[in-house]
Amino acid sequence: MDALLRCTRQITAAPKGIVAIDTPAAAIATRLRSAGLAPTDPMAREFRRVLVRSAALARFASGVVLRPDDLDLPVDGTTATEFLWRSGVVVGVRVDTGLERGLGPEDRVTSGLDGLADRLRSARDAGARFALWSVWTGLAPDGLSSLTVNSQAAARFARTCQTAGLVPVVRVGARMPDGPQRARSAALGAALLSVVGHLEDLEADLAATVVNTVHTGVRAFADSPLAVLPAHLGGVALNVAPGAPPPPDAPWPIVFYVGREVTLPALLAWGGRPSSVPAAADALAARLERLADPRSGTEPVGAATITVLTPRNARRGPE
Template sequence: MTRDTTACRDTAKRMVAPGKGILAADESIGTMSSRLEKNGVEATEENRRAYRELLAATPDLSDGASGIIFCDETLNQSFADGTPFPKAVHALGILPGIKVDTGAKPCPGLPGEKVTEGLDGLADRLAEYAENGAAFAKWRAVFTITDQTPSRGAIRANTNALARYAAACQEAGLVPIVEPEVLMDGDHAIDRCAEVTAMVHAALREELALLNVDLAGIVLKPNMIIEGDDHEVHANAEQVAEATVTVLRDWPDELGGVTFLSGGQSPERATANLEAIARQDAPWPLTFSFGRALVDPALKAWHGEPDLVEAGQNALSDRVKANAAAVRGDLVTAE
């Protein structure tokens, strides 16, 4: 199979269209079930489906969201009216995407570190997802900062897997969202996050080049450069923005776009940091691909009550509008 670079490039441009971001609603069955239960909702297949429909069917969502990432379960489900999720989302003016990795697992030979799995059978799965209407895919690798980690082995194992996934996506005609996440877990300072993220990105660029991945047909989904959860000093939004874009400047100008993950930040802080980042001068589109920072308020407002679907959608809409305004430069305050 040959790569259709034109189609991937065109789709990538739609994914990072001005003033729009990507909604990450791709939690695994286990993670989604746990979040439902924490909000008083029984963790059933139907409730997971109903929650994802609540998100996708939010009125005017396409004004601020270019795409939605789903997990395999959701992509194979339907709206309550019987319309398959991919078809329903396309009709709403939103691109459907699919998470294709199978999770981060302990990495053999590297105690305490993980490697993301899911390459086995990936080409066949991608072909099926494309046939079912998916426009893009996502693969997440995770890196934990300690005094000794991430090791060179963990960086290489994960960036090679990301590159193999990206090449397979482009051969299937899907845009790969490439997500190398340096986690906020720990007490490291912002400078340490910058150092590690730069190392990960350098290795990733090398692996992508070795597999002839077209950078104009991918979307990078990195962490913001931010201190660890347990660090005593919190960087302000301007410091986060400057450090983040400084690390990203080593990416070529032809990169399709950058959609930041929220990484466990509060919704308000993630938006404030995004607004500051968007003010930075960069050669590629800078936008958001948030999960928890967008969907948690919706889940809390809905908590499984049919009469509160509108409340859940309003909560999601408020967060999407705030972040869309942030990347447009229209946000007066993120609070």
């Protein structure tokens, strides 16, 4: 467990954060087309190789999320996992397998528990040290059964993850339908509370657990859905969001979690041209620096504005 705690501290070490480059096949194909490139698997793998080689990850990423089949992606005579580890970056992998229909017509349940232990052991053998699970969060006020089923699955994932020697990163709010902000905030708070309750029921070590979620922009920590998270949680990774500074008095370390907001500009700068690899690296670095630089405040990324999480506005709790 000491190794899990050390790994948790490493991936929640502000001002760095977690960078996800595990875009699903369908989504990466769409992005390749938007960049005028062939939407093929070899092209997608080459782009991920460009990202892994970028020095920006070593400078600004505490952790990088890879696809399971990219853990052994060849990079400069070694694997992507080994390349990142040599750069001081912890490697993670997503292990849920998507969504299944739930009890109600609009309910969904995150799938992937079948064969999970074997997949986690394989990921650890390949060099991964943390794993991700995305929780479905419905907005229906009477969706208690869906809330319970999804929270139980997340807790089983976390417990199995720690048994296999990996730090669990539980994503809550990433899979949530659109709706009124008040309904989304209420659903997020209920889901966070339910997930933490089931984690404790299964005796998962919360100090070696990271929750990835969104912040609704409430200034006072006591009014935020994040307030339901216990002080002894290992850390929180917040998705970047327009104009939503994190609460200044949070009891746990906060880092950023980002994906296409930084990888899509890199893809457009690269364009499949070997001569443009440095431009792709520069585009990635510029956007990650805005997240990590305490002088930046909020900075535009494309048409959006992202919130910077830094040691000054994301106070680390006691270790």
